[in-house]
Ligand SMILES: *[C@@H]1O[C@H](CO)[C@@H](O)[C@H](O)[C@H]1NC(C)=O
Ligand SMILES: *[C@@H]1O[C@H](CO)[C@@H](O)[C@H](O)[C@H]1NC(C)=O
């Protein structure tokens with residue numbers, strides 16, 4: 242594919258037709274929201290959830306849509322272990338240290354674990370645990386923060402967790418004696434306080450959010466110097482810049498908050514935040530995909546990175562999910578759908594490559610790389626394993642058989658990274674030699690270890706950590722619920738068994754230093770270095786939730802009625 246390295250002369254040129262389209266779009270959005278505000282001020286009063294969409298498989302044979310009670314119970318037990326170790330040793334901090342029982346707070350210290358894990362407790366019907374969490378959540382003081390607040394992380398973990406809990410109450414999934422009507426209203430109020438405090442983030446000429454908000458001064462601010470200290474290679478630009486995921490993954494959470502409050506400001510600000518991506522006025526060589534990073538003041542791309550991996554991922558995810566979540570009368574659903582389809586086909590055409598046969602591994606696997614300027618980077622991160630699930634969702638909803646085949650092939654690639662390591666857990670990121678089109682790939686196996694891994698499996702790890710991430714099992718959950726093929730349930734069980742065996746630590750589930758070296762004997766001393774003493778809240782919010790829902794009855798949190806956020810919080814599809 243010679244197009245890969247083409248230097249586009251259209252670098253950062255405005256497309257005049259699109260400028261007009263953007264203006265027209267913003268006008269119509271405003272008009273639509275105004276009309277909606279005045280024509281239907283009572284969206285709050287509980288509407289009966291209608292059947293949303295036909296997403297899940299229907300032709301289940303031999304009762305395979307029923308729960309696998311033993312496996313579901315094992316995952317639920319892992320959640321109980323995770324919860325109670327945190328409860329006994331780190332209650333109120335953001336996260337526990339699973340090896341030593343210490344704690345740390347990197348999410349403003351509001352108790353990220355408690356808020357992020359509550360919807361998983363609800364889905365698993367762990368009522369005793371949820372009864373402990375809810376009073377804590379309703380008494381968090383979201384109006385103050387000592388540190389600068391990251392609007393993206395705060396929206397997906399805290400705001401999403403809050404409004405999802407309310408939706409679960411309203412749908413009758415949480416009994417009223419567990420969350421009382423009064424507590425339900427307090428949860429909405431907490432979401433309002435938090436969303437309003439995040440408001441100044443959107444106060445930019447483009448509407449794309451600032452990297453941080455200072456709650457003391459109620460102003461949006463650039464990245465703090467610590468970000469550049471941690472990553473000395475991060476370039477500094479004239480103005481703050483943002484990636485597609487950070488500006489394009491606020492719309493689900495904020496739409497739900499608008500539905501719960503009848504206040505359109507949340508829908509409006511989050512729509513404006515991603516409008517420069519959706520109605521992209523910069524010439525981009527690939528349909529549907531945007532160049533990043535993007536200057537939040539001018540809206541211009543200042544780099545030419547294009548991919549679906551970390552930093553860009555959930556923008557593409559939210560394009561399809563908003564079309565499931567939003568009311569069909571929303572005038573922009575057709576644009577979101579087309580942009581998603583364009584981006585998914587661009588991903589397939591330009592960024593997915595098959596691995597070449599390796600000396601001891603003839604099978605070829607489909608992986609997704611990334612484009613940086615004129616270079617194709619033959620490297621994929623674990624984060625990008627969300628793509629099979631999201632594309633499968635789109636393929637079903639939009640009836641696109643080619644995308645289904647593509648998604649399942651990508652999922653097989655992620656599966657291969659899991660089954661190829663001694664721990665049976667895939668690495669944080671990896672590279673391969675593309676079979677076609679590249680005589681001289683950017684990454685090649687350089688060390689002896691990389692050469693060995695490549696010869697044996699056709700790829701090699703470029704970062705061998707496992708961070709407790711959900712993306713692979715998340716995609717297995719979608720594959721199971723959408724195709725009904727039991728192998729995806731089997732793969733999920735293999736992944737869970739490996740996590741149970743290698744990640745379970747004295748105070749929770751630890752991250753792995755190296756998925757190729759997990760036996761205590763692989764390490765000197767007591768072997769505890771094989772663990773990283775961290776447990777991010779997405780372990781409970783997502784990884785365990787998706788595993789559980791793969792073994793539960795297929796009607797639990799059905800994809801026909803619920804839309805899952807990028808943090809695994811589920812929102813009612815009210816269409
Ligand atoms: C259902 O069970 C029958 C009889 O055991 C078997 O032949 C068939 O392949 C099964 N179908 C599926 C989809 O597992
Ligand atoms: C967190 O750890 C510190 C020691 O580093 C300890 O003083 C504190 O009590 C712990 N916090 C919680 C909530 O357990």
Ligand SMILES: *[C@@H]1O[C@H](CO)[C@@H](O)[C@H](O)[C@H]1NC(C)=O
Pocket residue numbers: 386387388389455456457
């Ligand atoms: C906000 O004010 C508090 C109290 O004065 C201070 O401790 C904290 O550092 C301030 N936060 C920021 C981000 O400046």
Ligand SMILES: *[C@@H]1O[C@H](CO)[C@@H](O)[C@H](O)[C@H]1NC(C)=O
Pocket residue numbers: 436437439440441443444445506507510
């Ligand atoms: C909405 O955006 C405006 C800037 O356009 C900002 O001033 C306001 O605080 C935001 N409100 C919310 C709730 O996001």
Ligand SMILES: *[C@@H]1O[C@H](CO)[C@@H](O)[C@H](O)[C@H]1NC(C)=O
Pocket residue numbers: 600601693696697
């Ligand atoms: C590859 O296969 C050859 C011959 O079958 C064997 O000698 C060699 O050890 C294998 N190498 C690896 C890395 O597995």
Ligand SMILES: *[C@@H]1O[C@H](CO)[C@@H](O)[C@H](O)[C@H]1NC(C)=O
Pocket residue numbers: 550551620621622623669670703704
């Ligand atoms: C792979 O991991 C390294 C180390 O964490 C990181 O610097 C790099 O950005 C990652 N690359 C991808 C494609 O995820």
